Amino acid sequence: MSDALKTAQNRLSAVASTLTGGFFGSTPQFPAFDDLPKVAGEPQGCIWGFFDQDGERDECGTLNLLTPAVVQAAAREIHSGEHVQLDWPLHNVQFPGFGRKEFHQKKIDLQPSLNFKAMDDEVYINTQSGSQWDSLKHFAHQATGKYYNGLTHEEATQSDTNGIHNWCERGGIVGRGVLVDWLRWYESKNGSAPSAVSRHEITVEDLEETLKWQGTTTKPGDILIIRSGYVRWHNTASELERKSGTQENGIAIGLQGSERSVRWLYSHHFAAVAGDTVAFEAWPPKLDEGFCLHEWLLVQWGTPIGEMWDLEKLSKLCEQKNRWTFFLTSAPLHIQGGIGSPPGAIAVF
Known part of the structure; x- marks a missing residue:
């Protein structure tokens, strides 16, 4: 250093x-x-x-904001005890993008080898091919090659520094989740939303209008979750549409990468952010403009990014209850030096 x-x-x-x-x-x-x-x-x-x-x-960045006092306050969001898991089924991404291998499960009959009726299974997952957290060593600042807190790319490839195990050892991710249901707001206003596999940029002004429409306010240490419509698109798309949208083009809706977005996110001091789209931000980023949100969130602030979360049931429950805040718990895979993980996320009302 x-x-x-x-x-x-x-x-x-x-x-x-x-x-x-x-x-x-x-x-x-x-x-x-x-x-x-x-x-x-x-x-x-x-x-x-x-x-x-x-x-x-x-090595934990803004997850440090999830103090015992913040978690205790978040627990007061629990009223009815209803709960929704936010992980997409692991097999859902039929055609993973960016050259990633698809999910595979092998079911094993143990009777022939152990002489009693039982089963195991073995699974292969690329932790970036479905619902996921990006760790603080997933994406570097592309110009400097550094990750959060000055970790170099060479150091990242040869150490466990900034790995997801740090989150697990501090007790996972527990706090108040806030859904910004941009898709529901946008469709209530305009009738139909932009394609989820276009590079439509959701602006900070959109987020503020959605929060106002919902009657929702945020607090420092919240976990911000944005619904853009990507999962809904994938759930209803044909096989050809999925292959084109996820594997062949690599274009997706998301939050606008801009100075306005960077300053807005900083001023709200979220513990983590997540969404239902490929990269949280509109993808691909405009790296030459200096406002790639992966570089700001993961690198400059150490803010975990959740991607491709299934927010469909959550959206319906929020609308039903007229409440878009909830207790959120997430237990990532406890892998030393882990780079990505399914979130194991549950929203509790």
Whole structure:
């Protein structure tokens, strides 16, 4: 790590250490975006070092916002006990994109070998081919080759640093989920929504209008979830449409990658974000403009990104209850150095 980076991280850690109760006692008050100490070689808005503790480099990013107090408050979202799992069936992506291998399950009859009637199964999954979390070592800043908190690409390939096991060891992901049902809002206003396999950009203004329409407010430490319609499209598409949309073109609806989006996301201080589309942000990103949300969320802030979550039943239950906030629990696969994982996510009302 360079001396300049160490200096910047020490300054951010010093800011953090002045906060009443620290990160694990209360929600920190972040500096304004433009007031964050400059990290050498990184754009304004980088928070490397902000969550470091006792000289140890942080590997959990904004999941540190899920303090016991935040989780206790989130538990008050539970009223009826109804619950919905948000993982898409693993076999659902019939034609994984980006050259990824499809899901495979092998069912094993144990009777011939063990002489009692029983079964096992073995599964193959590419953790990026269905409902997933992106870890903090999944996507680097493409110009610098660095991941969250200054981890280099070479270091990432040779270590477990920034792996998903860190999330599991801190107790998984538990907090208040907030569904921004953009699709339902958009269709109520316009009749029909843009194609999920077009590069339609959902704007911050859209999100704000949807939240207002729902009567929903967000809090620091929330887990933001955006419904864009990708899963609904895939559920009803023909085999040819699925192959074209998921494997041959690699284009998908999502949140706009822009300075406005970056500043809005920073100012809301979400613990994590997720959506039902391929990449959360409109894909492919415009890397040359400097506002690829993967680079900001995963790299600059350490904010996990959930993708291709099944939000259809959740959307219906939220509409039925006229409430778009809920208790959310997620148990990723406990794999040392894990790069992606099915979320194991459940919304509880």
